[in-house]
Amino acid sequence: MTRYVMVADLRRCVGCQTCTAACKEGNGTPPGVQWRRVLDLETGTYPNVNRVFVPVGCQHCANPPCMEVCPSTATGQRADGIVTIDYELCIGCSYCAMACPYDARSMVDHAEYAFGEQPTAVEATRIGRERIGVATKCTFCAGRIDAGTARGLVPGQDPEATPLCVNSCISGALRFGDIEDKDGPIATLLAENQWFRMHESEGTEPGFYYIWDKGTL
Amino acid sequence: MSQTVTSRRQRHWDLRAAGNFIGGGTGSGLIVVAAIAAVAGEPFRLPLALGLGFVAAGLSLVWLEIGKPWRAFNVFFHPRTSWMTREGIVATVLIPLGAAAVAADSVPAAVLAALLAAGFLFCQARILRAARGIPAWRQGELMPLILATGLAEGSGVFLLAGAHAVPWLTLTLFALLAREGAWLAYRAGLAGTPAAARALGVFATPPARLARAAQLAGLAAVALALGFALLAAPGTPELPATLLAWAGGVLAALSGWGVKALLITRAAFIRAVVLPVVPTRGSGGRGSGGSHARAV
Ligand code: SF4
Numbered sequence: 001m002t003r004y005v006m007v008a009d010l011r012r013c014v015g016c017q018t019c020t021a022a023c024k025e026g027n028g029t030p031p032g033v034q035w036r037r038v039l040d041l042e043t044g045t046y047p048n049v050n051r052v053f054v055p056v057g058c059q060h061c062a063n064p065p066c067m068e069v070c071p072s073t074a075t076g077q078r079a080d081g082i083v084t085i086d087y088e089l090c091i092g093c094s095y096c097a098m099a100c101p102y103d104a105r106s107m108v109d110h111a112e113y114a115f116g117e118q119p120t121a122v123e124a125t126r127i128g129r130e131r132i133g134v135a136t137k138c139t140f141c142a143g144r145i146d147a148g149t150a151r152g153l154v155p156g157q158d159p160e161a162t163p164l165c166v167n168s169c170i171s172g173a174l175r176f177g178d179i180e181d182k183d184g185p186i187a188t189l190l191a192e193n194q195w196f197r198m199h200e201s202e203g204t205e206p207g208f209y210y211i212w213d214k215g216t217l
Numbered sequence: 218m219s220q221t222v223t224s225r226r227q228r229h230w231d232l233r234a235a236g237n238f239i240g241g242g243t244g245s246g247l248i249v250v251a252a253i254a255a256v257a258g259e260p261f262r263l264p265l266a267l268g269l270g271f272v273a274a275g276l277s278l279v280w281l282e283i284g285k286p287w288r289a290f291n292v293f294f295h296p297r298t299s300w301m302t303r304e305g306i307v308a309t310v311l312i313p314l315g316a317a318a319v320a321a322d323s324v325p326a327a328v329l330a331a332l333l334a335a336g337f338l339f340c341q342a343r344i345l346r347a348a349r350g351i352p353a354w355r356q357g358e359l360m361p362l363i364l365a366t367g368l369a370e371g372s373g374v375f376l377l378a379g380a381h382a383v384p385w386l387t388l389t390l391f392a393l394l395a396r397e398g399a400w401l402a403y404r405a406g407l408a409g410t411p412a413a414a415r416a417l418g419v420f421a422t423p424p425a426r427l428a429r430a431a432q433l434a435g436l437a438a439v440a441l442a443l444g445f446a447l448l449a450a451p452g453t454p455e456l457p458a459t460l461l462a463w464a465g466g467v468l469a470a471l472s473g474w475g476v477k478a479l480l481i482t483r484a485a486f487i488r489a490v491v492l493p494v495v496p497t498r499g500s501g502g503r504g505s506g507g508s509h510a511r512a513v
């Protein structure tokens with residue numbers, strides 16, 4: 001079985017938001033919608049403060065609460081763990097956005113453009129009318145994965161089969177791959193480092209791992 | 218370890234969604250009280266019809282909110298796990314059955330409608346409980362609060378519909394006391410849940426204090442009306458008790474609506490990102506990151 005996951009090495013992320021830009025450009029998300037965000041957090045109490053950059057987005061949970069609540073069955077889950085939204089079934093009730101503990105879902109109810117009333121040339125080619133009035137979120141670039149694997153490429157290793165944010169990351173902080181490949185780079189990376197997942201107590205089994213080796217508790 | 222707050226208020230459900238919980242709560246409560254009236258041999262058709270109207274109005278409001286209203290039928294596709302689907306299914310049986318009870322003046326149908334109305338309200342409470350992104354709705358004590366609030370609102374509106382004899386005032390007082398207890402338990406639950414701290418702040422704002430004052434004033438008015446009704450000597454004018462009962466009914470309903478509007482639109486903060494640990498940046502050794510690509 002394949003289970004695609006993402007890994008963010010918090011020691012490496014410098015908060016440059018290149019992944020955010022790559023996702024927006026590649027997926028044509030409208031203004032205000034970011035499927036991949038990088039939070040800039042301050043932790044601790046002065047003078048012992050830390051700054052940490054945390055890439056966030058859909059965690060492609062193994063037990064996704066968004067799917068449980070969705071009344072239309074628009075939210076689904078593939079055998080490889082990727083959580084999907086069928087834009088043709090979705091009624092735009094936003095219940096999934098209330099159920100997601102990771103603030104990963106967005107919805108816009110009318111077309112919006114970055115510069116005024118009309119789309120730019122790039123926006124005109126990217127705008128997805130089917131994504132207006134329905135829930136949207138990070139897809140783990142499922143289209144790239146499917147096209148790549150169909151050609152025998154390996155997601156996470158071959159850029160053409162890898163999510164755009166991971167490809168663009170300047171510091172190698174974002175990694176992607178099949179965690180079930182026991183000798184593969186993702187399983188090895190996680191075996192060699194300390195990691196956590198967000199909101200484990202919710203039982204969502206997120207497919208997003210944060211590496212934090214040699215940090216502070 | 219403290220960290221900057223990252224929780225955002227949910228941006229998707231506005232007053233239209235709150236209207237569904239307001240109409241659903243008041244309507245369900247009213248239908249239940251109307252059925253009790255039916256069993257007691259009292260007139261019940263007007264409050265039952267009104268209760269159905271509240272439920273239908275709430276559902277219409279939510280229909281106006283969804284992004285694809287012409288696909289609304291898809292709401293029925295997921296009864297296995299979605300409380301929203303279950304709410305929809307119960308409503309599609311409740312409304313025609315309740316309408317039949319009104320049309321045929323049928324007590325058994327009214328009782329069945331009340332059971333469905335109670336189920337409808339239960340679904341609404343579970344809808345909030347299943348919203349795992351919003352700590353203020355996840356709180357276990359919210360379920361009894363939603364149920365008690367529905368009964369309090371419904372019995373309050375029932376008083377307005379003209380029935381303010383001792384049994385109905387007693388029922389309303391019971392519902393208001395139940396809501397009071399549920400509210401205090403909910404507040405205490407929020408106070409003990411760090412993730413819900415911002416919601417607690419919302420319930421300390423002036424609109425929330427106003428709703429709370431209305432809640433207590435409604436309770437006092439209904440208790441006084443009941444006192445008048447019980448203690449007044451024969452021949453005493455009924456007007457003071459009637460006015461108190463109406464005031465209590467209005468306040469019982471309005472205060473519940475206010476709290477629900479705040480709960481859905483203002484106190485609904487999505488869970489913050491929480492870092493259990495903080496990394497030391499730049500400590501990633503060779504081989505722990507690096508180029509992910511076989512070929513670029
Ligand atoms: S992160 Fe949110 S949207 Fe993504 S699968 Fe989990 S619950 Fe669903």
Ligand code: SF4
Pocket residue numbers: 069070071072073074075085089090091092093094095096097134135
């Ligand atoms: S907005 Fe769409 S995907 Fe989300 S719960 Fe509603 S129907 Fe399902």
